[in-house]
Amino acid sequence: MIREIVQIDETLCDGCGNCIPNCHEGALALIDGKARLVSELMCDGLGACLGHCPQNAITIEKRETQPYNEVETIKQMVSKGKNTVIAHLKHLKEHQQKQYLQEGLEYLQSIKATLPFDIKDIIKELHHPGLQLIKNDHGGGCPGSKSISIKRSGTNTQMTEKLNQPSELQQWPVQLHLVNPAADYFRGKDLLLSADCVAFTMGNFHHKLLKGKMLAIACPKLDQGMEIYLKKLTHLIEEAQINTLTVAMMEVPCCGGLLNLAQKAATMTYRKVPIKKIIVSIEGEILKEEWV
Template structure:
C-alpha cells in the first residue's frame, strides 16, 4: 500500500440521497444500509468527481494509506454498465489530465474490441479539487457585455442581517413578505441582482456546501413560513451541483411546515444568466 489521495465519506452527514453514486463511474461508491459507502480503495482514483454532487458536504478528499488505484480492474467494473458509463469515465480522466490512466483505459477497451475515445472533455478541472463548484475558471479573456455602466444603482436591500444563521424569522421585515433565499455567490454573478431580483423582497443568504448547521436552516425556513407567514419564497442558486442543496433544504422545510406557500427555484449560470425558473 502507498499513501495517496482518496475520498472519505462522513456517514453522520450522509443522508442517503444517492446523488454521488451515478457521478462515480468507477463504481467505488454503493448504498449500504441507506448510507453511501466507499466499497473499495481499488476503484477510487481520488480525483473527487463525486464531491460536488453531495448536497450535505459528506464527501471529502483525504490522504492516507490505501491500495493503489488500478485502472484495468476499474475498467472491468465499468464496462458492465454500458457505453454511457464508459464514456463518463473517459471524460472524467481526460478532464483531470490523467493521461496515464486514460491510455490504460483505451488499451483495455481495444483488447476487448471496444472503440471509444474522448477527443475533448466537457470541462477541464483546475485548482485543488474535483468539485465543479470550486473548479478554477478564468473569464477575463472573454468579451464582457457593455450593459448600462452609467449612473449609480440604488441598493434594494431593506434589512440587516441577511445571513440565514443570523436572521430572525419573526423580524418585522419578514412578516407576510416575499422572501428571496439566495446562495451566497448569486449576487456576485448576476449584474442586476438588486434591480431585477432583490427589489421588493426580504433577503436571506446561505451556502449549502460550506455552511454548518443545516438543520437550523430548515427550522428557520419553516418558521418563516409558519410564524412570519411569508407570502412566497424564491430560491436562487448557482448551476454547480453542490448549490442545489439549498433548494432541497427549502423543500424539506416546506414539507414540515403547517402552511403551504408558493416556492420558486431559479438557477443561475456562472456568467450570471438565469438558466431555469420554475415553481416547485
C-alpha cells in the same frame, strides 16, 4: 480527512430510481437495475437522495478517507461491470474532470488484458455525439472552485447607470445564521434565498432578483450548521407565513444543496409555499427560472 458519503445497500435497493434525479451532484446512476454511486468525487454528503428511497437502502456514512484517488475508484467501478465504468467516466467528462478522466483511462489501458469487457467499448461511449465535450483544460477538484477567466466585451453605459441605482435591500441582517425568522418584516412577504456568490456574479442582482423581496444568503458547500438553516426556513414558512420562496443559486453542482434545503423545509411544514428555482451562470446570466 473525515468525509460524509453516500452508502447504498444493494440488497435493499429495488432499482426504482427515485434517488437519481434528487442527486443534484449527479453522483448516482441506475446501473444494471441498482442505484450506484458512480463518483465519490461529486458526492457532497448532504443526503438529498435519502428521503426519496422507499426501501431505506441509502444511508450517510462518516469515515476517514484519503485524498481522492481515481485509480482506486476506477478499480471499484471495474468490479461492478462495464456499464458502471462507463457511467463513472461519463460523469467525470460531463463535469470537466479531465485529469481524473485521463488517469482512469490510462489505468484501464494498463490492465486491458484482464478486463471482463473490451476497452474499445468504453472509448466509443465516451465519444458519443450526445456527450458534452470538455471545454476547459484544468486539474481535478470541485467544478465550483476551478479557475476561470471571464472576458467581457467592453462597458455598457446604460448598464453602468443601472448599477448605480439605490439598493433594494429592505432588512438587516441577511446571512441565514443571523436572520431572525420571527422579525415582523418577514411576515407575509416574498423571500429570496440566495447563494452567496449570486449577488457578486449578477450585475443587476438588486433590480432583477431582490426588488420587492426579503433576503437570506447562505453557502450550501462551506457553511456549517445546516440543521439550523432547516429550522429557520421551516419557521419562515410556517410561522412567518412567507408568501413565496425563491432560491437563487449558481450553475456549479455544489449549489444544488440550497434548493434541497428549501424543499426539505417545505416538506416539514403543514403550510405549503410556492418555490421558484433560479440558476445563474458564472458569467452572471440567468440560465433557468422555474417553479418547482
